[in-house]
Amino acid sequence: MISLRNLCKTFETANGPIEVLKNISLDIEKGEIFGIIGLSGAGKSTLVRCINLLEKPTSGEVFFDGMNMTALSPKELLRVRQSMGMVFQSFNLLQQRTALRNVCYPLEIARVPKEKARKRAVELLELVGLADKLNAYPSQLSGGQKQRVAIARALATEPKVLLCDEITSALDPNTTRSILELLQNINRTLGVTILIITHEMEVIEQICHRVAVINDGRVVEMGEVKEVFLRPRSETAKQLILPKGGEIQRMTGKRCLRIVFDGNSAFEPIISNMTLECRAVVNILYANTKSIEGKAYGEMLLQLPDDDVSIKRILAYLDDKGIYYREEEINV
Amino acid sequence: MFDRAMLDLLGKGILETLYMTTVSTAMAYVFGLPLGVLLCVTDEKGVYPIPFVNKLLGFIINFLRSVPFLILLVFILPLTRAIVGTTIGSTATIVPLVVGAAPFVARMVESSLKEVDSGVIEAAQSMGSSTFQIIYKVLLPEAKPSLILGAAITITTILGYSAMAGFVGGGGLGTIAVNYGYYRYQRDIMAVTVVLLVIIVQAFQEVGMRLAKLLDKRIK
Numbered sequence: 001m002i003s004l005r006n007l008c009k010t011f012e013t014a015n016g017p018i019e020v021l022k023n024i025s026l027d028i029e030k031g032e033i034f035g036i037i038g039l040s041g042a043g044k045s046t047l048v049r050c051i052n053l054l055e056k057p058t059s060g061e062v063f064f065d066g067m068n069m070t071a072l073s074p075k076e077l078l079r080v081r082q083s084m085g086m087v088f089q090s091f092n093l094l095q096q097r098t099a100l101r102n103v104c105y106p107l108e109i110a111r112v113p114k115e116k117a118r119k120r121a122v123e124l125l126e127l128v129g130l131a132d133k134l135n136a137y138p139s140q141l142s143g144g145q146k147q148r149v150a151i152a153r154a155l156a157t158e159p160k161v162l163l164c165d166e167i168t169s170a171l172d173p174n175t176t177r178s179i180l181e182l183l184q185n186i187n188r189t190l191g192v193t194i195l196i197i198t199h200e201m202e203v204i205e206q207i208c209h210r211v212a213v214i215n216d217g218r219v220v221e222m223g224e225v226k227e228v229f230l231r232p233r234s235e236t237a238k239q240l241i242l243p244k245g246g247e248i249q250r251m252t253g254k255r256c257l258r259i260v261f262d263g264n265s266a267f268e269p270i271i272s273n274m275t276l277e278c279r280a281v282v283n284i285l286y287a288n289t290k291s292i293e294g295k296a297y298g299e300m301l302l303q304l305p306d307d308d309v310s311i312k313r314i315l316a317y318l319d320d321k322g323i324y325y326r327e328e329e330i331n332v
Numbered sequence: 333m334f335d336r337a338m339l340d341l342l343g344k345g346i347l348e349t350l351y352m353t354t355v356s357t358a359m360a361y362v363f364g365l366p367l368g369v370l371l372c373v374t375d376e377k378g379v380y381p382i383p384f385v386n387k388l389l390g391f392i393i394n395f396l397r398s399v400p401f402l403i404l405l406v407f408i409l410p411l412t413r414a415i416v417g418t419t420i421g422s423t424a425t426i427v428p429l430v431v432g433a434a435p436f437v438a439r440m441v442e443s444s445l446k447e448v449d450s451g452v453i454e455a456a457q458s459m460g461s462s463t464f465q466i467i468y469k470v471l472l473p474e475a476k477p478s479l480i481l482g483a484a485i486t487i488t489t490i491l492g493y494s495a496m497a498g499f500v501g502g503g504g505l506g507t508i509a510v511n512y513g514y515y516r517y518q519r520d521i522m523a524v525t526v527v528l529l530v531i532i533v534q535a536f537q538e539v540g541m542r543l544a545k546l547l548d549k550r551i552k
Contacts, residue, residue, distance in 0.1 A: 052458055081460035092455035095550045096473050106459040108469065137549040150455075157459070 001161060001193045002028040007060035009046055020046045022217040033187050033194045035208035037240060043217040044197045048165050052084050053077060065160055082110050085154030089166035091146040093138040099149045100134040106156045124152040144175035161193040168203055180207050201240045205292050213237045226292050230260050230324055259325040261298040274317050280310035348422040349504035352494045356429035357487045363434040368441025369467055380463045396435040401493050404432050405500060422503035433490050440482035444475045477548035484540020488533045505529055
């Protein structure tokens with residue numbers, strides 16, 4: 001659906017050129033939810049804007065639905081953009097238009113007859129759960145409601161792809177969850193390909209099928225969300241996945257182990273059995289359970305005892321049980 | 333002092349002043365609004381950057397704005413005569429008022445349009461809007477409250493200019509103030525005209541602010 005080939009973007013600034021994207025190549029398949037995650041300043045937002053050419057790539061190519069976007073004439077580009085919806089962090093609704101008329105906007109641009117446009121806008125606002133807010137102005141809506149209007153607006157022209165730029169970053173955790181559920185629903189029922197840009201691992205875990213991790217303008221890791229979560233290889237992925245915070249930092253200095261249980265081992269009392277059997281105590285620094293693509297995963301960060309013999313016994317025990325573990329330097 | 337004739341004169345002055353200001357403001361917007369849009373759109377960070385046009389236009393507007401109104405009034409007398417056929421009276425005053433106010437309007441419009449959130453413009457672009465569609469569907473409607481406030485400021489400024497035109501026989505309350513207050517030392521009549529001007533300014537400003545608030549959907 002979307003293919004990026006050796007995409008580079010350099011901004012000319014007063015302090016010399018800044019390379020924001022360096023040779024990015026990736027493919028987003030039709031119908032999938034693809035996540036792009038990175039820390040702030042990694043170039044994520046520039047990347048998504050290069051796809052609909054709100055930013056012009058310095059070099060490289062962008063293919064969308066078989067078309068070479070970088071080779072389109074300005075007029076063709078405007079028409080193609082109508083088949084790509086975009087949703088923003090700050091909603092970007094027209095403040096002087098009601099929810100209904102905001103959703104009508106892209107249809108006006110696409111020259112859909114007024115009555116038909118209105119009907120479609122009402123349907124979409126019903127789809128996003130705002131049937132009772134048709135005539136509300138953005139200032140009368142909450143953040144989550146505004147984002148729902150923005151999603152309805154992005155879907156108005158029946159786009160093949162939805163580009164989402166940090167769309168949950170301005171929302172609280174509960175609202176984030178419900179917006180993500182809405183996106184998942186849209187992906188399933190309408191078959192729209194979704195690209196999500198975010199700096200929150202939770203967003204990726206909750207709905208993405210595949211993920212690309214970018215850092216300093218490069219793709220440093222890419223694959224199934226499950227794989228990247230279980231076995232993060234790049235420093236950036238580890239930083240994003242491993243728990244953060246000063247608490248853990250203060251306790252470290254000794255060796256730590258990150259273990260991940262999949263759905264099966266989550267039922268077994270692994271840690272209790274391990275301490276009993278190995279006669280060694282461990283300090284649990286962090287524990288969490290997550291649902292990735294509907295499957296439950298537990299992750300735990302253990303501080304290991306000081307003697308090497310106990311450590312060996314613990315590792316042997318985990319190997320024996322087939323639990324995925326990895327020693328980590330916790331200094332995020 | 334305030335006999336029937338004087339009251340009639342003041343009444344006529346008020347009407348002439350209102351006529352000059354409203355017609356001049358409307359005409360100033362006919363020229364100033366498109367210029368303001370052009371200034372905003374062709375800006376380096378605008379939706380259709382043309383730096384050369386922007387710089388040139390900016391220079392011309394700054395030039396016109398830096399000419400003091402009284403000098404402009406005299407300087408363009410030949411133009412006024414060519415258009416209206418005379419250089420005295422309220423209709424003749426409209427010409428210099430428009431020439432003087434249009435660049436001012438252009439700057440007011442430019443600053444109103446630049447207040448529009450760049451994110452909203454980006455969203456419109458992402459939906460495939462053309463430059464022209466962005467102007468009349470996004471920039472102008474979104475800036476409407478600010479544009480109305482700008483118009484209130486413009487109309488009161490033009491009112492001030494029109495009073496200045498009284499010195500060269502421009503008609504309206506300005507002429508009355510000059511003729512009676514300045515040449516005949518009838519300070520009471522001058523005071524009355526000043527009070528009337530103040531009332532008109534307050535009224536225009538108040539109406540503009542209320543209208544802007546009424547039409548602004550951001551605060552409710």
